[in-house]
């Protein structure tokens with residue numbers, strides 16, 4: 053069996069007298085994309101920053117590529133890709149210059165800067181100063197800088213926040229291409245449920261520092277509740293909830309044949325599940 057690239061168990065983080073993570077556990081297998089979802093303040097960035105080695109946990113265990121991130125050395129760091137929000141200190145640098153500069157930190161391993169710049173769609177901006185890039189172009193540059201050393205694991209904290217729908221779609225394609233080609237393991241946080249569903253094989257939902265769900269999008273969607281079937285029959289509108297919409301529709305047609313009109317089946321979405329689980333978790337927390 054392959055060992056997990058990311059593995060955390062009972063992870064705790066406390067600031068002062070406040071627990072921000074209260075025993076978080078999940079894992080990512082090689083080549084797996086895991087999305088971390090949750091309301092503002094749930095602890096997503098804190099979890100990622102612990103795994104990146106930027107924050108030291110209060111308790112529990114954490115391993116990335118078999119190493120405790122709190123003790124990761126240079127060699128470990130070279131295998132881990134981190135996408136920082138913005139390279140503000142480098143506003144005067146030009147795109148090609150900064151990518152080339154970073155490549156030198158990964159001798160024998162880095163992407164060819166021009167190939168990577170082309171892969172993230174920045175060839176036209178290669179000679180441009182970073183301070184003059186648009187927000188979306190800067191996100192592409194951030195991604196290029198995260199990927200430059202061909203990491204085995206990539207952490208993406210809200211990678212597409214602020215991108216327009218077209219740029220977001222391109223970004224998704226880019227991430228998918230990179231993962232397919234290099235079998236990179238990815239942990240990403242997002243508030244975009246479509247993005248999670250599109251990119252991630254597994255979804256972990258955090259709420260108030262605890263994991264409240266962990267599964268594939270399809271598994272999670274089932275938690276939200278039954279499917280809804282709507283149809284018109286002899287001029288009357290009907291709605292039925294059922295756990296077997298296909299069987300129900302089959303029976304409907306068997307009985308009424310073409311008299312059934314406007315049949316619609318609405319399956320629970322990941323968004324339904326997400327909202328339902330967060331509501332349940334918050335109701336539970338509010339109870340005395």
Ligand SMILES: Nc1ncnc2c1ncn2[C@@H]1O[C@H](COP(=O)(O)OP(=O)(O)OP(=O)(O)O)[C@@H](O)[C@H]1O
Nearest residue numbers: 067068072090091092093094095096097098099241
């Ligand atoms: N250095 C710190 N000192 C004290 N509290 C902190 C610190 N960093 C984060 N927190 C608190 O920890 C909690 C979790 O924050 P975190 O940034 O991990 O949440 P998040 O799930 O990433 O939220 P968002 O979706 O808003 O980005 C928040 O309540 C935040 O205020």
